[in-house]
Amino acid sequence: MFRTFESLKLSVLGAAACLVLASCAQQPSAPASTTPAPPPAKASSGGAAAAPAAAPAAAPAADAVDPEVLKALDRMSAYLRTLTSFQVDTYSLTDDALDNGQLAQLGRTARLKVRRPDGLQVELNNDRGDRNVLYYNGKTASIYSPRTKYYATVPAPATLKEVVGVLTEKYDIDVPAADLFSWDSGKMDPAAIKSASYLGVAAVDGHLTDQFAVRQADVDWQIWIERGSTPLPRKLVIVTTSDPARPQHTVVLRWNTSATFAPSVFDFKAPAGSHRIAIQRTDGTVENPGK
Template sequence: MNISVRRSTRSLSTRALATGLALIAGFAASIPAQADEADAKRLLKSMSDYMTAQKTLSFSYDTTLDVVSEDQQRLTLAGSGTVLISRPDKIRSTRSSGFTDIEMLFDGKMLTLLGKKKNIYAQIEIPGTLDHLLDELRDKYNRPLPGADLFMSNPQDQLMAGVTDIKDLGSGVIGGVECDHLAFRKKEVDWQIWIAQGDQPYPCRYVITSKKITGGPQYSIQLSDWKSGVQVAPEEFAFNNATNAKKIELKDLPNAEGLPSNFVGAKAK
């Protein structure tokens, strides 16, 4: 998608950026051609098994989403939120991006999306599991939950589909947590994941890079305040409309991943 944006008067230091890219290029050249795929697969499976085994979990997250302008400038939108999950069929999440503030509740039968800024809400009946809900949100309603692949019943199946190349890049530190850093390639995207070391191998950061769009825009999600085995009451996932919000159709509710008003979509050339 081509994007037209308002001009900004801010300037950037290109010398620091060039130095950083030179260091990255040197590091990339030093990666062995035959990285230890077996270790990478083992670490990813360990994370997948751990995530699948958690009946309840909660975390905070920060996301970034890149868009590319008509003149090939890469711009980044930032957002934050929280997620509370009770398997097999309940989730409560929030997302705020500066231009939208959405809360989502699902109790196994009814999905509620609340637009807090305008005090409006929409509801849809989608009975079923969390996996079914996440698939419907992505494929039918174009409202994917950030990092949804990580929270399906078997993350490994979702993540590894179509992978053609795997690298184990050693250790990294995310938010003060030492992690195993893995990189994967698919036909249309590259993706990386940082997995916490120790007996709670949860995903600390997940980054997807497009290979089909000039400029290589990325989507990333970084997790913090991780908790598992939390006690959760069913009422946590029920919508009680305490603010007397107005009910509207889903199509009229802003998409949390949509563009702010100063971004104008342009037709592809």
């Protein structure tokens, strides 16, 4: 299911006030990965990936699934599984359908610091001026708002793949770029893909990539995968086709695959003057601090 922005509300224990962490709002997610490995890239004498032959490929038949696209997705997923410590900076634009059907757009940046299998810190900023930080250390997950000095901490499972699911399903919190962890799991069902085609070579943020278009039930998406020996996803566009307004989510990713972090990066320590509050679960119940 693909959802547009909704505010995360943390109810203050014993008070009517609530903390709205807008920058932790939900974003559409790309379907679980069928790993695309773009057509093999050839290195030029200068070290850059060489563009394919000038003659354009024939347009794919309607609703055709190009097996090379699935291979490209698999190659990308396999490469992501080799990364044990990395940083990803993202910039995203997400449409929200207003009551009158008009689309409103919200921009957001996120910096993810990742250490497999149990370390994650995410700093989120949106164009409304909200800033929030998510911490996960394999035992607990905490969300902190520096502006309000409110935070919530909940028990968490032992791995990144598990915590992303728990935060989404139990607390209605979506981790930015969570698709990375879906692709990493390698659980994509090829039968879910209605069509998949290769669109050609494109430059994204200074990197040569192969662009792919995929269609699934209720969603059309495109992905740009870096050419060569490091098939990183560089850009993603998702359109929710089940919504008449067809809201779109676009994200560009900048990678540092050699980043390393001290364990303390993933541990949340409440700053002086901050206040722990309760968090509301998706079922409407409130989880009190310390429980």
